[in-house]
Amino acid sequence: MRVTLNRPIGFSMTTLKKSDVQWELMLPAEFDAAMSQLPVCFLPLGTVEWHGLHTALGLDSLKAHALCVDAAHKAEGGIVHPPLYGGMGGLDQPATIKIEPETTWENHLLRPWLEKMCSEIHRQGFKAIIMLTGHYGHNQQIVVREVGARMTERLQIPVLGTPEYWLAMDIGYHGDHAGIGETSLLWHLHPDLVAMDRIDADPVYGKDDRIKSGASAELGRKYADRITDRLAALARQMPEWDAAQRADFSEAERALVSAQVRGWRENDPWHAWRDPQAMRDYGTSLVAAEFSAIKELASKLL
Numbered sequence: 001m002r003v004t005l006n007r008p009i010g011f012s013m014t015t016l017k018k019s020d021v022q023w024e025l026m027l028p029a030e031f032d033a034a035m036s037q038l039p040v041c042f043l044p045l046g047t048v049e050w051h052g053l054h055t056a057l058g059l060d061s062l063k064a065h066a067l068c069v070d071a072a073h074k075a076e077g078g079i080v081h082p083p084l085y086g087g088m089g090g091l092d093q094p095a096t097i098k099i100e101p102e103t104t105w106e107n108h109l110l111r112p113w114l115e116k117m118c119s120e121i122h123r124q125g126f127k128a129i130i131m132l133t134g135h136y137g138h139n140q141q142i143v144v145r146e147v148g149a150r151m152t153e154r155l156q157i158p159v160l161g162t163p164e165y166w167l168a169m170d171i172g173y174h175g176d177h178a179g180i181g182e183t184s185l186l187w188h189l190h191p192d193l194v195a196m197d198r199i200d201a202d203p204v205y206g207k208d209d210r211i212k213s214g215a216s217a218e219l220g221r222k223y224a225d226r227i228t229d230r231l232a233a234l235a236r237q238m239p240e241w242d243a244a245q246r247a248d249f250s251e252a253e254r255a256l257v258s259a260q261v262r263g264w265r266e267n268d269p270w271h272a273w274r275d276p277q278a279m280r281d282y283g284t285s286l287v288a289a290e291f292s293a294i295k296e297l298a299s300k301l302l
C-alpha cells in the first residue's frame with residue numbers, strides 16, 4: 001500500500017512536540033544542545049499508590065516530575081528523565097503497586113535499578129544527578145539517599161537523592177500523604193488531577209475539614225517555588241563542586257542515612273524524623289554547600 005504524506009517531510013520537523021528539558025521529548029539535536037548548556041540530569045521518583053478519593057494515583061511521580069521540569073526551566077538547563085513509577089512500600093489500599101516492602105532491609109530491585117540508572121546517566125556525560133523522590137516512606141527515603149551517597153563516590157560526580165519536601169521544611173512542609181501538603185502541590189502542578197468535591201466521601205481524608213480548608217493551589221505554589229528555586233540553584237552549582245566538596249557532601253549525606261538506620265534499629269522506623277525542627281535548615285545548608293552544617297544536623301536526629 002502506498003503511504004501518502006499530506007505534507008513535505010521537512011515540514012513535520014517544525015510541528016513535532018519538542019521539549020527543551022524533557023529527555024523523552026527531545027530529538028538528538030535538542031539533547032546535544034541541552035547537554036552543552038548544563039549537563040545535569042534530574043531523575044524523578046515515585047509510584048502509583050492510593051492517595052484518597054480526592055487526588056490522582058500517580059501523585060508521587062507526577063509531582064516529582066513536574067517539580068523537576070519547573071526546576072530545569074528555572075535553572076535554564078538540565079535534562080529531566082521520565083519518572084520512575086515503583087518503589088519501597090505503599091499502602092494496603094486498592095490501585096497501589098508495592099515493588100518491595102517498606103519494612104525490610106533487603107532490597108533487590110530499587111537500589112540496583114537506581115545505581116544502574118546513575119551509571120548510565122554518568123556514561124552519557126552528565127556532571128551531576130538529582131534524584132527527587134515524591135514517594136517517601138522511611139525506607140524509600142533511606143534507599144534513595146544512600147544510593148546518592150554511594151554513587152557520588154562511585155562515579156565521582158555529585159548525586160543527590162532526596163524527597164522534595166526536605167527542600168521546603170523551613171517554610172513548614174514536613175511531608176504527608178495526600179494531606180494538606182501533597183494535595184496542595186498536586187493542585188498547583190496538575191489542577192485537573194485534584195477533585196476536592198470528592199473528599200467528603202473519603203472516610204480517612206474527609207473525616208474532618210482539615211484538608212478541605214487547609215489545602216489550596218496557592219499553598220502548593222508556595223511550596224513548589226521554594227523547592228524549585230533550590231533545585232535550580234543546586235543544578236547550577238553541583239557540577240562546579242570540587243573533589244573535596246563532593247567528599248564532604250557524600251559524608252554529610254551518609255551521616256543522615258546513618259542516623260536514620262540507627263534510629264530504625266534502636267527505636268522505631270520514623271525515629272530520625274520525629275523532630276522536623278531539627279531538619280528545617282537542610283535545604284539552606286545544601287544550597288550553600290555547608291556540608292558540616294548538615295553533618296551537625298544529622299547528629300540531632302539520633
Ligand SMILES: [Zn+2]
Nearest residue numbers: 059060177178
Ligand atoms: Zn504521596
